Amino acid sequence: MAARISVLLSLMWWGCNPTAQEVLERTFLQQRWVFPDTVWGEVVFPEPDPCRQVELRIDLEEAYPWRNLYLLLWVEHPDGHKTSSRLELVFTDSLGNWYKPNRKFRTFVARRASFTQAGRYRLGLLPYIRQDTVVGVKRVGLYLYPCP
Secondary structure (H helix, E strand, O other), rough: HHHHHHHHHHHHHHHHHHOOOEEEEEEEOOOOOEEOHHHHHHHHEEOOOOEEEEEEEEOOOOOOOOEEEEEEEEEEEOOOOOOEEEEEEOOEOOOOEEOOOOHHHEEEEEEEEEEEOOOEEEEEEEEEEOOEEEEEEEEEEEEEEEOO
C-alpha cells in the first residue's frame, strides 16, 4: 500500500511540477537514429547542486520494430571526467501490446542525482544496439527537475 501511495505522489508531483529544465532534445526528421550519433546537451550549475531528477522522454513511430531499446547515458563533468550508464527502455509487453498507445514515453533515469561540481556538464544519449540504425525514433530528450 505504501508503494502505491509513493507512486501516486510521484506522479502528482511530476504532473504538477512545470519547472523542467531542458538539457537536450533532438527530433529525427526521417525517424532514423544512426550509430554513433550521440545526442549531446549541456547544463551549467553556478554552484554544486545536491539533488536533481533526470527525466528521459522518447517518442516512437508505429514503425519502431522492437519491444525495447538500450541507450548509453553519458555524463561529462566540468573537470573532464566521463561516466556512462546503460539504460533499457521497455515499450511493449511480451505479447507486443504497447504500454503507451501514443508511443510517447517518459521515465526518470536518475533520481536524487547530485552535480557535485560547479560548472558545465554535458549529457549525451547514444543508441546501444546490434544495428547501425534505429528506425522509428521521432524524438529524444533529457530534462532536469529539482528534487521534491
